[in-house]
Amino acid sequence: MFSMSKGLYRWFDTLCQHWARRLAQETSRRSFLARVGALLFGVSAYPLLPVARAHTARREAVPGEPGLDHPEGDPSQCQYWRHCAIDGFLCSCCGGSQRSCPPGTIQSPVTWIGTCRNPADGKLYIISYNDCCAKHVCGLCYCHRNEGDKPVYYPQRSNDINWCHGINNVVYHCSTAIVLGEAKNAQ
Amino acid sequence: MPCSVWAQVAPEQTGLVEKLPPAHPRWVFATDLVLERASVVDIDQSRFLGVVPAGYGTFLPLFSRQRPEIYLPSTYYSRRTRGERTDVVEIYSTETLGFIGEIPIPPKRALNRIALNHAALSDDERFLAVFNWTTGTSLSIVDVERRQFVTEVDTPGCSLAYAAGPRRFFSLCPDGSAFVVELDDDGREHRRRRTATFFDPRRDPVTEKAVRAGAVWYFVSFDGVVHPVDVSGEELRFLPTWSLVDEQARQQSWRTGGAQHLAAHSRRGLLFALMHRGGPDTHKEAGSEVWVFDVRERQRLQRIPLRFPGATIYGFAIEPDRSWWWPLPWLWQRALDRWIPPLVKSIAVTQDDDPLLVTSCEFSGALGVYRALTGEFVRRVQPIGWMTDLLFAPYDGDH
Incomplete structure (x- = not known):
C-alpha cells in the first residue's frame, strides 16, 4: 500500500x-x-451575484429586523434593508458594523439621511449614513443604492457628498447605516 | 565565446524623456481614482501618452485652449491621510505633461463622489472657480494668469460652479434656482443675484452633470427633461424644456443615468445621453445605449447600442493574444460583446468634425470607441489604468 x-x-x-x-x-x-x-x-x-456574502464581515443581528439568513437582514450585504440610499463601502465589512465605525476611525457627526422600509415590520425608518473617516478607503463591500437620493445641491439627501467634511479630516473610509427613528411623515 | 561578439543591439543613451505631439482633438483624459491620476490617451492611435497626477480624492482637470496648460484643484495631507491639509490649484503643461506650478487655495474644496462641475474656468480663461463645501458653500476664485488666489465668494446654500461668460459663474440652489456671481477685472465679486426657479428639485431634480454646447448649458432631470440655460446674455435665460424620452420610450422605462451621463458636440449642436431601462431612483445606473439628439430640432437622431468597454486587471488588458488557444479568443470576444452587459457609466465626445464617442465602465481601465455620427463600434483602447471615473476630450479642431 x-x-x-x-x-x-x-x-x-x-x-x-x-x-x-x-x-x-x-x-x-x-x-x-x-x-x-x-x-x-x-x-x-x-x-x-445575489448569493455573495462577505464572510469576513461582522454580521450583527438586530431584533425587529429580518434574520441574518435573509439578504435584507444581513448588514454585510448591499441588499440589507437599511442600505436603500447608501453609496460607499459597508463598515460591517471593514471592522465596524452597521452602527459603528471600525477601530481608529472617526465618525462624522454630519451626514445624509435616507428613508428605508424594514421588511420585518413594513415600517419606514429614517436612516443616518454617517461616514467613518481619517483612514484611507476601506475598499471592501462597495454598495451603491439610490432610493430617494438627490443631487449634491440638495445636500441632506445626497449620497454623493463626502460627509467627512464634518470633521477635520476628509479622508473617507466607510459608511454606517444608523436607525434614527420611524419616519412618521415620509416623503 | 564572449557574448559581445554576437551583440547586435547598439548601446543606447540614458536620460531620454519622451516629448508629446501637439494636443489633439482625439486625446482623451480619463481620471483614475485608484491610481490618483488622469491618463492621457490618443484614441486614434490606441496609444497611452502619459499621466497627469492628482492628490487625494476625486478631482476635475480643467483645460485651457488659449494656453498649453491644465489646471487641477488638488488636496494633500502632510502625512498622506492625516496632518495638515493643503489645497492647491496645480498647473501642468499640455506640451510636456510636466508640473509648472501651484496656487494655494483655502483647504475647503468639495471632494464629492462625482467631481463634474465642481470647478470651472471662466470663458476668457483668466479666472477659475473652485466649489467649496464645509457644510457651508462658497467658491474660491483664482487668477490663473497672475497665479494667485483672489477671494472666496459665499454662495448661500448653492452648490457647484458653471462658467457663464468671461467674468461670470453660477451655482445650483436647493430650491431649483441659480445663484449667479459676476467678477470684476481683478476677480473680486462685482454683482450677485439669484434667478427664479427653473426646475423642481423635489419632484424631478436635474442632475449636476450638465454639459455645455456653445452658450447653452443642458441640464437633464431624472425623468429625462432637458432644461437648457442660455448664458450668452446679460441675464441667464431659461429656454423651453423638452424631453429625451417620448411616450413609447417612457412606457419601455428608458431613462438617462450614470456617473457622467451627458456629452455634447458644440459645433454640431448634438447632445449625447447615456440611457438604460429602469425605474425611479436609477439615475446613477450604468447605461446600455447612447441616444443622440439634435438640440436645435430637439429630436433624436440615433440610438447607439453599447458594448462592454473592456476588462483589465492590475493594468493588464484581459484580451486574447497569440498564446490563447482556439476557441478561447472567439469565446472571449463573444462573451464581451454578447453576454457581458455594457456597464457604461461615463461618456465623452471628441470635438472634431468626425467625432468619436468614448465610453468607460468604472471597474476597468478601458475605453470603448464608436463613431459618434453613425454609432459604428471602432475599437477598445486598453489598458489605460486600474479604473475609470470621468472622461474628457477637451480640444477642438479639425481632425
Missing part, C-alpha cells in the same frame, strides 16, 4: 513537472497574467 501510494505520488509529481515546464515554455509572463486576470475577473464578478 505504501509503495503504491509512493509510486502514485511520483507519477503525479512527474506529471506536474511536465505541465509546469510546458506552460513555462509556451506562455509568456504577460499572457499568463492575462489568463490569471481573466480568472480573477470572473472571481471578482462573483460578489455581484
